[in-house]
Amino acid sequence: MLLALLSVTLIYESMADTPTYDEPANMAASYAYVYRNDYRLYPDNPPLVKILAGLSLLPIAGKMNFPSQLPIYNDPTQFDLYKFGTEFLYRSGNPTREIIFLTRLPNIIITVLLGLSLYLIATKIYGSKAGLLALFLCCMDPNIRGHGHILAFDIPLAFLSLLAFYLIYQFIKLPEKRGLFGLLLAFAFAAGYLTKFTFIFVALILIVYALWSVIKLDNNKIKNSFFLLIVTCLMPFFLLWFFAISTNYHKITLDYDKLPIIASANKLYKNNSTWNLISKLPVPYFYKAGMLTMYTHNNTIGQPPAFLLGEVRPQNDWFFYFPVSFLLKTPIPTLLLIFFSIYLVLSKWRQMKIPSRHPGSHDEIGTGCANALLRGGGISITAVFPFLFALYFMFMLMLFSHINNVYRYLFPSLIFFILGASQIVNYINLNILINKLFFFFVICYLSLTSYFSFPLDLSYTNELTGIPPKGYRYLSDSEVDWGQDLERLAIWLKQNKLDKETVTLSYLGTADPAYYGINYKPLQFDGLDKLSGIVVISVGNLTLGDWQWTSQPEYKARLTTAPLDFLRNRKPDAVIGKSIFVFKFDSNK
DSSP: OHHHHHHHHHHHHHHHSOOOTTHHHHHHHHHHHHHSOOOOSOTTSOSHHHHHHHHTTGGGGGGOOOOTTSHHHHOTTTOOHHHHHHHHHHSSSOOHHHHHHHHHHHHHHHHHHHHHHHHHHHHHHHOHHHHHHHHHHHHTOHHHHHHHTSSOSHHHHHHHHHHHHHHHHHHHHOGGGHHHHHHHHHHHHHHHHTTOTTHHHHHHHHHHHHHHHHHHHOSSHHHHHHHHHIIIIIHHHHHHHHHHHHHTTTSOSSOGGGSHHHHHHHHHTTTOHHHHHHHTOOSOHHHHHHHHHHHHHHSSTTOOOEEETTEEESSOOOTTHHHHHHHHHSOHHHHHHHHHHHHHHHHTTTTOOOOOSSTTSTTOSSSHHHHHHHHGGGSOHHHHHHHHHHHHHHHHHHHHOOSSOOGGGGHHHHHHHHHHHHGGGGTSOTTSHHHHHHHHHHHHHHHHHHHHHTTOGGGOOOGGGTTTTOGGGTOOGGGTOSSTTHHHHHHHHHHTTOTTSOEEEEOOSSSOGGGGTOOEEEOOGGGGGGOOEEEEEEHHHHHHHHHHHSOHHHHHTTOSOOTTHHHHTSOOSEEETTTEEEEEEOTTO
């Protein structure tokens, strides 16, 4: 029932939400990857998810047009993947709504598989009650639903991270099947590298965890440690190249060195050791191009101003952004379970013994290698590791990510926190009334949270941002506004008989307002004193748009005022979804 509910809500939201800022470009890339063998579009993330999205277009691929003649596609000096995505999706005569739904469908399936895998893995390791609790926390989480129905990469990364962990667990637990699980692990690692560059952080801790377990528990330490290194390091590398050669991922169809941002970076970073190291990596061409592009975005070139807790900075240099984002966007009942379970696990680490569901069964926990794995050296590895992984991954992002630090990057941490928190049922006596009341409170609270968040899950923030939540006062970007409410604006204008009027619009997104029937003129900062009629502005632009318009020297001066302050201090006449504000000005002004 939970998986069915998750599936229905994901499908509904996929049809209700306008494509987010990145999606039109990713949808164009999905088509180009599969049907043109051309990987020039959006190498910022590896291609696996986009290839799955492209394959889903097969039923309509024959009637689609690809505007490859445009200079923004074939001229490196004019290359603009976002504008091209808009042209492809909205202005080339393509079946827009079918493309949107079909390219989102693989991520919906992966999200449902994530929930199912979380249930099965938690059940296998911690017991059936833990599995059900983990599934409930996953299916009711607005953030998972919000990002599980769009074409994005963070939910797939979380799924592959969880899968790789489980394969390592089985690799250690079942010595007689290490060949099989080693092969599966190599493919899982390769898929992870082809999903998102940050999988390297996942791989590092999983390799350490696997080697530590083998060295501590196994009689054939050297042999199996060497085998682990092969299946987690060498085999994924060869699989990456096998994929590249079979798909032309290694062939240069657009010279990225001629793109202005990369050309500037080559000059700026010519003595930078990291830049030079990436440039010399023996990886396929567009994999390297994506890494270089991400490096430029993550450093001084192209870094936009950032917003957190009401403060604007020239760039995202808050070391604590991710923990703050996690606290403000994770549902409070889930946070309570996470903190409480960490406390219980740490307080009982010397006495940990997770009960078997069926003594003597194949998945019994407490005998042989599994028993040593769980209690090796007096510490329960499977009890503690999910929390260690979640905290480690968050810390690595805090160290290395400095652009648009947003909650969606933390999905691997969230999933492992949920996995670890699910074992709380093994440490609490559910026959005691106060414990029953606690779980009843958590279940009801999270159910109500999920109900009232739907179908605006992309903008979800918890009650720490206000009652009702006002996340836009604390967070920005895809935390709250990723362009998803544009069609809702069109519906609102029509319902209020304003669809014939020309509205002044500042929209944070790459979707085409005209496609949805919105008559508009763009908001001009130079004419703010002459605003009249209906003024519509995305909350992300209300937060940061004028700061991006302001000059770089003024960023550094830490300006305390900006052109849109008068709108920030004004109550909107209507709120569309949770990410678009409508203001009504005197038309005679």
